[in-house]
Amino acid sequence: MTEIEPIFDKKCECRMCKKSFTSKKLRSRFTKVKDYDTDFCPNYTSEEANPILYHVEVCPHCGYSSTSDFSPYFPPGTIEVIQAKVCDQWNPHDLGQKRKLGDAIKTYKLAVYCGLLKKEKYITIAGMYMRLAWIYRSLQNEEQEQRFLKLASKTYVDSYMADDFRGTQVSEVKLMYLIGELSRRTHQNDQAVKFFSKVIEQQNRSIESGIIEMARERWYEMRDSQKTANQA
Template identity: 60%
Template sequence: MTLLTPLYDKSYECLGCKEKFTSKKVRSRFVKILQYDTDFCPSYHSEESNPIYYHINVCPACGFSFSDETSRYFPPNSLDLIKEKISKHWSAHPYDGIRTTDDAINSYKLAIYSATLKQEKHIVLAGMYLRIAWLYRSLKNNEQEQRFMKLALHEYIQSYSVDDFKGTQMSEVKILYLIAELSIRTDDYNQAVKYFSKVIEMQKRSIEPRIIEMAKERWYEIREIQKHA
């Protein structure tokens, strides 16, 4: 009988050059979450089966990097720009095997550069930035965690302002909560209060009561901090 391992090879076609390749993914049965931070960062039982490491697919042929949330649409001239800025200088890196934390971080940075050149939706960029922040948190690198949380926060605010999160798995109440939560974590308490209040105002029509309760708890914590400031 074949022994199942946490990782398996999933086949992809590059959205850019159309080359076929494989990228590691984690079998769902091996994903065991111990807890979540207040910004939804999960802690896993085993780093070997951490799906965040394998969220990004890196094309070995051209270097274009993307997630399953990346759209297939390329605005005019964006493919030429990607070829000029990425593929022209690309030398294949081994992203098809087991990834270290540093490998994972680099794969996200490649994907963010690819997404920026492609003019990808703000909501997609926000998710990439946030996951990098989580990876730096696991390394206890507070400076880089803060840097990428601020970048994620900016993209979530942009996404909310232009509504490009609609039609994705991100709900309005969750994006408002994340804007508020990342505002706390980057020390903008006034902005955090503003957005947590927006979340709480949605409690009668929301189908995500847990997020509403989390927002109330965090709103109360900020008020207590401000009282004793």
């Protein structure tokens, strides 16, 4: 009997240059989560079994980078901009092989750049910023983690204001919680309290009781630490 490998080749077609390529993916049965951080960052049992490393697909031919969250639609003029700023500058190489944390960081930064040029939804860009922050957290690089948590926080607020999260897997309650939690982690305390309060206000209207309870816990933690600070 053939042993199934955790990592396999996914066949892809680039939406920019239309050429075929393969990108490594991790089979879900091999991913085991130990626990989650309060911003939903999953902690896996091993670095090798981390699907976040393989979330981005990079075309080795032209450099166009995207995730499954990207829309197939290119707004007018964006193909020409990506061609000039990404594809024409690209030195062909393959990032679709087995990845370390450093390789994954490169792929996310490429995808963020392509996503911004393509005018992807704020919710899509914010998700990539947050995953970058999680990777830097696992590398214990607090400076870069803070940088990308702040970018994620700002872009999630943009998504909330633009209402562009509708129709995605991120509900309004989860989005408000994320803004609150990322704000708390980046010491934007007023904004954190504001969004945690918005989540708690949904307690009689939402089925997402777990997220509402998490918001309440964070709110109490912030209140208690503020009391301690005032007494010091």
